[in-house]
Amino acid sequence: MTWRWSWRAATSLLRPSPPARGIAGEGAATACVRASVSVELCETAAMDSNLLFWTAALSNMGMVVVLAAAGVRMRRRNQISRHRRLMQAGSVLVILFLPSYFAKLHFLGRENMDVWSSGAVWVLRFHEVFVLLMLLFGFLALRRGLALARTGNATLDPSDPPAAPERARGxxxxxxxxxxxxxxxxxxxxxxxxxMYQRAGLV
Known part of the structure; x- marks a missing residue:
């Protein structure tokens, strides 16, 4: 009996507890009751955490756009190496966001869409479509850019063979x-x- 109880206790400690869902549903209320914390206080903390996360995410996306714009400028100046570094730096920021988003879902849960207006939901859906397209076209651009790395289009060396026109256009x-x-x-x-800031009463 003792070793069975010890095994169950150990596995229960290793098993992840369900995350608090903040304002998203019953997870927050259950977690708050178990922790002897008021539901209102717990949900407010979760809302603040979500706002902090999305504010940081917006700053990250803004930096991605700045790096991309600088990369385009370097390409127009035929500074290919700088163009490549700037675009790769932007890609790294995008890649780093993905695990942070899944961590946010695990620890903070999703937003409570029931309190969103239909217009706000549509704006969110358009945003999600744009992000998916950005990931798709960014991957294609990176892949095709790597294929051009050893051509004269990238090295600007007359001795290197030029890239096929369709590849450069692609x-x-x-x-x-x-x-x-x-x-x-x-x-x-x-x-x-x-x-989100308006619904939180901050603006």
Whole structure:
């Protein structure tokens, strides 16, 4: 009996507890009751944490757009190495956001969409579409850019073979689409976050 009880106790400690859902549902209330904390105080803390996360996410996306714009400028100046570094830095910021988002879902849960207006929900859906398109076109631009790395288009060395015109056009088109959808995603993210601040009574 003793070893069975010890095994159950150990596995229960290793098993992750359900995350508090903040303002998203019953998870917050249950967690607050177990912790002897008022539901209102717990939900307010979760809301503040969500606002902090999305504010940081907006800053991250703004930096992605700044790096992309600087990368485009470097390409126009034929500074290919700087163009590549800036675009890769923006890609790293995007990649780093993904695990942080899943961690946010685990610890803070989703937002309570029941209190959102239909217009706010539509803005969020447009934002999500722009982000998905940014990821798609960004991946295509990065992949095609790597394929051009050893061509004269990237090295600017006359002795290196030029890239096929369709490959160069494909990279340029994917890059412009990635930048355009990133800008659209940033603008819609500003609207989404503004609505969140308004619902929290902060603006």
């Amino acid at each position: 990279h340029r088109l994917a890059g412009w689409m990635a930048v355009g959808t990133a800008v659209a995603g940033l603008l819609t993210a500003c609207l989404v976050l503004l609505g």
